[in-house]
Amino acid sequence: xxxxxxxxxxxxxxxxxxxxxxxxxxxxxxxxxxxxxxxxxxxxxxxxxxxxxxxxxxxxxxxxxxxxxxxxxxxxxxxxxxxxxxxxxxxxxxxxxxxxxxxxxxxxxxxxxxxxxxxxxxxxxxxxxxxxxxxxxxxxxxxxxxxxxxxxxxxxxxxxxxxxxxxxxxxxxxxxxxxxxxxxxxxxxxxxxxxxxxxxxxxxxxxxxxxxxxxxxxxxxxxxxxxxxxxxxxxxxxxxxxxxxxxxxxxxxxxxxxxxxxxxxxxxxxxxxxxxxxxxxxxxxxxxxxxxxxxxxxxxxxxxxxxxxxxxxxxxxxxxxxxxxxxxxxxxxxxxxxxxxxxxxxxxxxxxxxxxxxxxxxxx
Amino acid sequence: xxxxxxxxxxxxxxxxxxxxxxxxxxxxxxxxxxxxxxxxxxxxxxxxxxxxxxxxxxxxxxxxxxxxxxxxxxxxxxxxxxxxxxxxxxxxxxxxxxxxxxxxxxxxxxxxxxxxxxxxxxxxxxxxxxxxxxxxxxxxxxxxxxxxxxxxxxxxxxxxxxxxxxxxxxxxxxxxxxxxxxxxxxxxxxxxxxxxxxxxxxxxxxxxxxxxxxxxxxxxxxxxxxxxxxxxxxxxxxxxxxxxxxxxxxxxxxxxxxxxxxxxxxxxxxxxxxxxxxxxxxxxxxxxxxxxxxxxxxxxxxxxxxxxxxxxxxxxxxxxxxxxxxxxxxxxxxxxxxxxxxxxxxxxxxxxxxxxxxxxxxxxxxxxxxxxxxxxxxxxxxxxxxxxxxxxxxxxxxxxxxxxxxxxxxxxxxxxxxxxxxxxxxxxxxxxxxxxxxxxxxxxxxxxxxxxxxxxxxxxxxxxxxxxxxxxxxxxxxxxxxxxxxxxxxxxxxxxxxxxxxxxxxxxxxxxxxxxxxxxxxxxxxxxxxxxxxxxxxxxxxxxxxxxxxxxxxxxxxxxxxxxxxxxxxxxxxxxxxxxxxxxxxxxxxxxxxxxxxxxxxxxxxxxxxxxxxxxxx
Numbered sequence: 001x002x003x004x005x006x007x008x009x010x011x012x013x014x015x016x017x018x019x020x021x022x023x024x025x026x027x028x029x030x031x032x033x034x035x036x037x038x039x040x041x042x043x044x045x046x047x048x049x050x051x052x053x054x055x056x057x058x059x060x061x062x063x064x065x066x067x068x069x070x071x072x073x074x075x076x077x078x079x080x081x082x083x084x085x086x087x088x089x090x091x092x093x094x095x096x097x098x099x100x101x102x103x104x105x106x107x108x109x110x111x112x113x114x115x116x117x118x119x120x121x122x123x124x125x126x127x128x129x130x131x132x133x134x135x136x137x138x139x140x141x142x143x144x145x146x147x148x149x150x151x152x153x154x155x156x157x158x159x160x161x162x163x164x165x166x167x168x169x170x171x172x173x174x175x176x177x178x179x180x181x182x183x184x185x186x187x188x189x190x191x192x193x194x195x196x197x198x199x200x201x202x203x204x205x206x207x208x209x210x211x212x213x214x215x216x217x218x219x220x221x222x223x224x225x226x227x228x229x230x231x232x233x234x235x236x237x238x239x240x241x242x243x244x245x246x247x248x249x250x251x252x253x254x255x256x257x258x259x260x261x262x263x264x265x266x267x268x269x270x271x272x273x274x275x276x277x278x279x280x281x282x283x284x285x286x287x288x289x290x291x292x293x294x295x296x297x298x299x300x301x302x303x304x305x306x307x308x309x310x311x312x313x314x315x316x317x318x319x320x321x322x323x324x325x326x327x328x329x330x331x332x333x334x335x336x337x338x339x340x341x342x343x344x345x346x347x348x349x350x351x352x353x354x355x356x357x358x359x360x361x362x363x364x
Numbered sequence: 365x366x367x368x369x370x371x372x373x374x375x376x377x378x379x380x381x382x383x384x385x386x387x388x389x390x391x392x393x394x395x396x397x398x399x400x401x402x403x404x405x406x407x408x409x410x411x412x413x414x415x416x417x418x419x420x421x422x423x424x425x426x427x428x429x430x431x432x433x434x435x436x437x438x439x440x441x442x443x444x445x446x447x448x449x450x451x452x453x454x455x456x457x458x459x460x461x462x463x464x465x466x467x468x469x470x471x472x473x474x475x476x477x478x479x480x481x482x483x484x485x486x487x488x489x490x491x492x493x494x495x496x497x498x499x500x501x502x503x504x505x506x507x508x509x510x511x512x513x514x515x516x517x518x519x520x521x522x523x524x525x526x527x528x529x530x531x532x533x534x535x536x537x538x539x540x541x542x543x544x545x546x547x548x549x550x551x552x553x554x555x556x557x558x559x560x561x562x563x564x565x566x567x568x569x570x571x572x573x574x575x576x577x578x579x580x581x582x583x584x585x586x587x588x589x590x591x592x593x594x595x596x597x598x599x600x601x602x603x604x605x606x607x608x609x610x611x612x613x614x615x616x617x618x619x620x621x622x623x624x625x626x627x628x629x630x631x632x633x634x635x636x637x638x639x640x641x642x643x644x645x646x647x648x649x650x651x652x653x654x655x656x657x658x659x660x661x662x663x664x665x666x667x668x669x670x671x672x673x674x675x676x677x678x679x680x681x682x683x684x685x686x687x688x689x690x691x692x693x694x695x696x697x698x699x700x701x702x703x704x705x706x707x708x709x710x711x712x713x714x715x716x717x718x719x720x721x722x723x724x725x726x727x728x729x730x731x732x733x734x735x736x737x738x739x740x741x742x743x744x745x746x747x748x749x750x751x752x753x754x755x756x757x758x759x760x761x762x763x764x765x766x767x768x769x770x771x772x773x774x775x776x777x778x779x780x781x782x783x784x785x786x787x788x789x790x791x792x793x794x795x796x797x798x799x800x801x802x803x804x805x806x807x808x809x810x811x812x813x814x815x816x817x818x819x820x821x822x823x824x825x826x827x828x829x830x831x832x833x834x835x836x837x838x839x840x841x842x843x844x845x846x847x848x849x850x851x852x853x854x855x856x857x858x859x860x861x862x863x864x865x866x867x868x869x870x871x872x873x874x875x876x877x878x879x880x881x882x883x884x885x886x887x888x889x890x891x892x893x894x895x896x897x898x899x900x901x902x903x904x905x906x907x908x909x910x911x912x913x914x915x916x917x918x919x920x921x922x923x924x925x926x927x928x929x930x931x932x933x934x935x936x937x938x939x940x941x942x943x944x945x946x947x948x949x950x951x952x953x954x955x956x957x958x959x960x961x962x963x964x965x966x967x968x969x970x971x972x973x974x975x976x977x978x979x980x981x982x
Binding site for chain 1 (some may be wrong): 375
């Protein structure tokens with residue numbers, strides 16, 4: 001199954017960049033969660049375990065031929081829907097949302113795995129249709145995307161749900177979806193937006209968006225996090241305040257610093273220099289993965305790689321923009337760096353597929 | 365065919381995605397550049413404001429000592445509870461919760477916050493100056509639950525006064541008012557400054573230098589560590605001229621005589637040092653230390669007895685018979701009479717067609733100056749005053765200290781009045797009628813004096829013509845040891861013929877030790893000399909008409925100015941009893957004060973609290 005020569009085709013550069021980001025993440029989590037008055041938190045240890053589990057998952061996803069995964073994608077997809085349904089009715093409730101399945105000391109967040117599942121099923125679907133995707137293909141693929149999306153949105157976890165859309169868009173785009181259709185989609189989005197504002201969004205979601213437009217209108221409430229994020233990043237300066245010396249993160253002016261705002265902590269403590277390093281690593285990972293998509297021996301492989309990359313890139317860009325206080329605050333974590341086991345495992349597993357596609361580019 | 369076409373399109377679209385990604389990352393990098401490098405200074409300052417607080421450390425005010433080094437006014441630690449609005453997420457919620465936790469009315473808390481609305485939001489607004497332990501505990505508990513991160517509990521020094529002792533002399537402290545802040549550069553809103561009495565006049569010495577504590581706080585407002593602490597400098601310690609035992613004697617005697625308003629000023633006649641000073645009714649200055657509440661303030665300001673009024677320096681009263689010494693001295697010094705000048709008193713006399721009565725309807729017969737003072741013969745002084753004329757009386761009364769400010773180091777002293785022809789022309793635009801001088805001869809008419817000026821008057825008679833400046837500050841200690849202050853220069857010095865002076869002193873001696881009305885002040889062996897004065901509050905006719913028709917107290921005011929011993933006096937002063945009916949009641953208070961003074965001088969045990977039964981028969 002795993003041929004020895006494949007080993008030589010593993011993209012070590014990408015692998016190093018991925019684990020470098022993980023390492024930076026652990027260091028930042030350690031800094032953001034340390035509290036001299038209460039002793040150090042052990043969250044970074046949990047994160048290390050997650051990286052370990054993620055690495056195992058990665059080994060699994062790159063060992064088997066990716067075609068095996070896409071061939072079984074309908075099973076993964078059905079299993080995914082089943083788990084999401086289970087979460088919706090029987091998951092544990094935290095902070096007003098039902099997102100987790102308790103697995104003995106560890107809370108699994110199935111929605112994180114939905115991205116991989118959807119990428120697999122869409123890669124398979126588009127990979128088997130020849131030529132430009134027809135309307136009907138787009139409709140079916142859209143439906144396949146919307147089903148888990150709706151379940152996740154219902155938890156509610158709108159942030160994670162939204163990350164499924166880039167997966168669909170990217171694969172459809174790569175599969176040759178006409179630009180015209182993309183235009184229609186954009187147009188319908190503009191038309192739907194006011195309706196969604198009126199009926200679909202909850203008050204807290206509305207307030208997040210309206211305070212983004214003018215954070216000062218609610219400087220102590222919903223706009224607080226955004227203002228604090230800007231202060232955190234801006235006060236970091238060129239060289240940063242030094243590791244564990246950030247006042248904004250250390251003194252908890254920034255909420256959930258180890259999670260949603262981990263990049264702000266990096267920007268505060270390591271400054272613009274640190275930001276450039278992290279941005280460079282992320283960009284390297286993305287470009288390297290795009291190259292893997294280009295090198296893939298078949299369309300299916302390209303689609304799969306791009307599908308996995310789409311949600312990753314979307315999350316990275318959105319989270320970093322948000323951590324600078326330049327986007328509305330959403331519960332979107334920064335893949336590889338933010339604290340969170342499910343996200344780490346799912347992301348590393350997904351990159352296992354990327355490596356998988358790349359190293360099997362010569363096999364038949 | 366299609367395969368290659370597809371392959372090409374795929375490559376093309378991947379390239380598009382690649383460039384889009386690169387553009388987005390460049391945009392991100394530029395955004396961070398803008399925030400972190402271009403706008404860095406602005407955000408750094410905001411971050412510092414976020415986590416650094418400057419908490420004022422209030423300087424303890426200087427301690428006040430009496431002349432023997434006994435502590436009179438000191439500071440105690442109390443806890444203040446304040447709101448720092450900078451930390452507030454919802455001020456209405458904070459006010460509501462705080463009021464509930466502290467057991468205050470929401471409206472009053474809101475009003476305090478409203479009053480300080482314009483101040484910078486990092487400056488704490490003090491809601492409770494002197495909170496109870498229960499209040500502190502309640503707030504602290506809430507704060508730890510980070511429910512009220514904007515509440516600060518601080519330990520502050522608070523002024524502590526002896527209970528009901530020389531309240532008007534010490535005065536009180538309070539938060540600086542807006543107009544006061546506007547008038548002085550070194551005052552800022554929230555400062556505690558002296559608002560009356562010694563606290564006010566020596567505020568600059570007493571207030572000290574506030575310190576500051578720069579701390580790092582976390583997002584819930586809790587102090588994480590201290591960056592810098594500038595310790596406050598305690599205010600200078602002041603030694604007052606007040607003798608605690610004399611002061612206590614005054615207060616005790618006033619307490620003993622019952623429910624009378626009045627005033628007392630006791631001086632060292634040689635230099636003007638104030639040994640005792642009281643105004644009744646008093647108030648509790650401690651009520652102001654911790655921020656006086658509205659109800660107490662309202663009660664103090666609307667009380668008919670006006671307890672905040674310092675009668676000793678602000679009350680102007682008719683001196684009545686106590687004025688007679690000034691008339692006598694004027695007559696002798698101007699060479700109009702000698703001490704042996706005699707007047708025949710048939711119980712009344714007629715001047716300019718008007719009949720003036722003596723208090724003794726039977727008359728005093730032929731009487732000389734000494735006995736006219738002893739028996740307070742009105743006819744004698746009508747006659748003499750008429751001979752001297754108003755302007756010479758005014759000249760001598762002024763030289764003795766009446767009708768002018770004493771210059772005491774207390775704020776808002778009021779000037780009395782001894783009329784003159786110039787005064788009448790200036791104020792009433794009328795010429796002085798010689799007939800008016802007759803009533804002035806017995807201290808009636810327009811004459812009005814303050815108790816403190818009456819004390820100076822007696823001190824001047826006691827020391828032989830030096831109008832000493834009454835003063836309260838004896839020495840200052842700024843931490844390097846006590847530095848005595850020079851005695852303030854006298855207001856005026858006049859040379860008085862010793863024979864004339866002796867005649868008056870003899871008369872005053874007889875008031876107390878002879879057939880006069882001052883027996884109550886008699887102290888065997890100490891030659892107490894004094895003069896009673898009983899001033900009508902309303903005319904006899906008016907009194908009859910008003911009888912039973914008014915709740916206003918119409919009883920006469922009683923004076924007893926004194927010095928002792930007669931020759932070479934060591935103490936001079938005055939006791940004034942509002943509606944005290946007789947000067948002799950005031951004399952009873954003076955006796956206890958003098959008794960205490962001499963006992964202390966001689967090292968005898970101080971007399972116990974006196975029992976005084978006032979004579980209330982008109």
